[in-house]
Amino acid sequence: xxxxxxxxxxxxxxxxxxxxxxxxxxxxxxxxxxxxxxxxxxxxxxxxxxxxxxxxxxxxxxxxxxxxxxxxxxxxxxxxxxxxxxxxxxxxxxxxxxxxxxxxxxxxxxxxxxxxxxxxxxxxxxxxxxxxxxxxxxxxxxxxxxxxxxxxxxxxxxxxxxxxxxxxxxxxxxxxxxxxxxxxxxxxxxxxxxxxxxxxxxxxxxxxxxxxxxxxxxxxxxxxxxxxxxxxxxxxxxxxxxxxxxxxxxxxxxxxxxxxxxxxxxxxxxxxxxxxxxxxxxxxxxxxxxxxxxxxxxxxxxxxxxxxxxxxxxxxxxxxx
Numbered sequence: 001x002x003x004x005x006x007x008x009x010x011x012x013x014x015x016x017x018x019x020x021x022x023x024x025x026x027x028x029x030x031x032x033x034x035x036x037x038x039x040x041x042x043x044x045x046x047x048x049x050x051x052x053x054x055x056x057x058x059x060x061x062x063x064x065x066x067x068x069x070x071x072x073x074x075x076x077x078x079x080x081x082x083x084x085x086x087x088x089x090x091x092x093x094x095x096x097x098x099x100x101x102x103x104x105x106x107x108x109x110x111x112x113x114x115x116x117x118x119x120x121x122x123x124x125x126x127x128x129x130x131x132x133x134x135x136x137x138x139x140x141x142x143x144x145x146x147x148x149x150x151x152x153x154x155x156x157x158x159x160x161x162x163x164x165x166x167x168x169x170x171x172x173x174x175x176x177x178x179x180x181x182x183x184x185x186x187x188x189x190x191x192x193x194x195x196x197x198x199x200x201x202x203x204x205x206x207x208x209x210x211x212x213x214x215x216x217x218x219x220x221x222x223x224x225x226x227x228x229x230x231x232x233x234x235x236x237x238x239x240x241x242x243x244x245x246x247x248x249x250x251x252x253x254x255x256x257x258x259x260x261x262x263x264x265x266x267x268x269x270x271x272x273x274x275x276x277x278x279x280x281x282x283x284x285x286x287x288x289x290x291x292x293x294x295x296x297x298x299x300x301x302x303x304x305x306x307x308x309x310x311x312x313x314x315x316x317x318x319x320x321x
Contacts, residue, residue, distance in 0.1 A: 039063070041315070048312050053275060 046055055301309075 045315065048308055
């Protein structure tokens, strides 16, 4: 099956180059995040103060809102940076186009000037040559003959005929070609008197030439279609490879995201279970506690209570610093 090539898609850079210039961005997970210690102290404080689960959810929503606002700010800055980069590239492209057009105009102007100067130089050289030749001929005519006067000089008619010899030859040459064209036209206008079985009919000759032309045209068409089919198959295979690569990258991203969500859900479930166990243990201790005398009998604090109070005091001292 051929890949359906539309005009819009075939004009894209992905189709023409077969790859993306910008690689896919993978989200990186950093182990150390700014502000992690403060948030850890907040969570520890919530646990030490035995706040309700709704307080934990409120703190989670607040943190999520902060991260969402940071993502929105980053997106705005990223779009602004892309817009600025696009504007800078457009300005640079316009400047390069103007410089190229200016250089083309200068080159054409220089070419025209050189052409005009060359033509003027040739014209000047031609005029100088004619003047020198005329001067030389006049000087030769004015000089006496070698070894005396010699025989009689030629008449003016002979001199004129000798000077016009080139023009007469040109006229004869032109008249010859004109007569030749007239003879050819006369011969072509005569009817064809060739008859008999030695000459093939015009229809057979035309039919044979038509068959040869159609055979050559069919062969050329088949070769072109085969070459075009090969190009389509190659482009289709390349697009399929690109799609498969994109699907693999996206599937890896989904797997990573699902693994992170599973780890988060497992951690959240363990925290929920820890809170439930703590509440159940607290209820069991309250139910197992004996009756007091009006609630005024002091009771020794447990080891856990002492540890929590020490941790809270240490936290207060740390926060005060």
